[in-house]
Amino acid sequence: MDVYLIDESGISQRTADELPEMVRSANDNGTGFVWVDIPQCRLQESEMLGDVFGFSEIALHDCVIRNHVSKIQAYDDHVFTVLHAPQIGAHGHVHYIELDQFLGANYLITIHGPLNPKVEPAVAFVDTGAVLDRMKSGKFLPRTAFELSSAIISTMTRREIDMIATLAEQSGKLEQRVMSGEVMKDSEGFLTDLFQVWYELLAIRTIAVHSTATYDRMARLARFLPADHEPLVADLADRFEMVSSMADGQRESLHGVIEFFQTRVSTHLTIASDDLAQISVRQNDDMRKISAWVAIIAVPTAVTGFMGQNVPYPGFGTAAGFYASTTVMLVMAIVLYVFFRHKEWL
Incomplete structure (x- = not known):
């Protein structure tokens, strides 16, 4: 001390x-x-x-x-x-x-x-x-x-x-x-x-x-x-x-x-959340468009696939049958296209 x-x-x-x-x-x-x-x-x-x-x-x-x-x-x-x-x-x-x-x-x-x-x-x-x-x-x-x-x-x-x-x-x-x-x-x-x-x-x-x-x-x-x-x-x-x-x-x-x-x-989180929401919306729009085109493309695939089974149907093996089936594919594709456009998917 x-x-x-x-x-x-x-x-x-x-x-x-x-x-x-x-x-x-x-x-x-x-x-x-x-x-x-x-x-x-x-x-x-x-x-x-x-x-x-x-x-x-x-x-x-x-x-x-x-x-x-x-x-x-x-x-x-x-x-x-x-x-x-x-x-x-x-x-x-x-x-x-x-x-x-x-x-x-x-x-x-x-x-x-x-x-x-x-x-x-x-x-x-x-x-x-x-x-x-x-x-x-x-x-x-x-x-x-x-x-x-x-x-x-x-x-x-x-x-x-x-x-x-x-x-x-x-x-x-x-x-x-x-x-x-x-x-x-x-x-x-x-x-x-x-x-x-x-x-x-x-x-x-x-x-x-x-x-x-x-x-x-x-x-x-x-x-x-x-x-x-x-x-x-x-x-x-x-x-x-x-x-x-x-x-x-x-x-x-x-x-x-x-x-x-x-x-x-x-x-920053709000802006990031808004950007993410917009991206999600765009992704949903893209998915709807993809789904619509897949549905349209599926029509001729279904018809031609059915024909590929060689199943007799009215006009089978004739030119008239070919044109009739082609017309059916086009009509169904157009109907789906118009429907999806009406729903604003396309």
């Missing part, structure tokens, strides 16, 4: 052994505060926090396990919060990067994780690391523990807004694919990309909504905070609300892309 003392002279790193005396001194003198940053809270760290700060077993238990939703537990002299920051992983999966905080009048305890094994450990320290760098460079010196916590959370919300901006750019590219007609060449790939962006926006919005509720409740419960810090609590709630609203707005925009894609696909 990293232990820091922050006072008017700046930030100085101390050892864990000095922590109990630092806390007593901060409480007695009322100047400066302690920041303890813990990469992962295990049994040893949990016991140390309980001994030095007197935190409840319930809160310490929440530090050890993974929490899937934000939490807040308010006590007389401190507040415990569980927050999450989104981290987009492989195939669009959004990891919930947990940050637990014990916030008191003269101390801030930040605890990272536990993390999913697939997440790089450095990801957990992006926000706290950015604030620490600003403090070490002299660009930022918080007066109180809550100002430090507020700076860390503000960094987190800015990063979430940057994520939404990146997803907005991806949404624009998806819209271009629909407008250009490229999407029809690979509809399955387009849908995969589209719903991946949709899910990422939804995950960011969910995290922001939970965090907003946490800080709204903190504004009502954290009685130990100075009166001039109340606007900071409200500002953090507003920041998360803004992240939620931006994610919602981008999801609405993406929904428009989805509707346009569905309309385009539906239009």
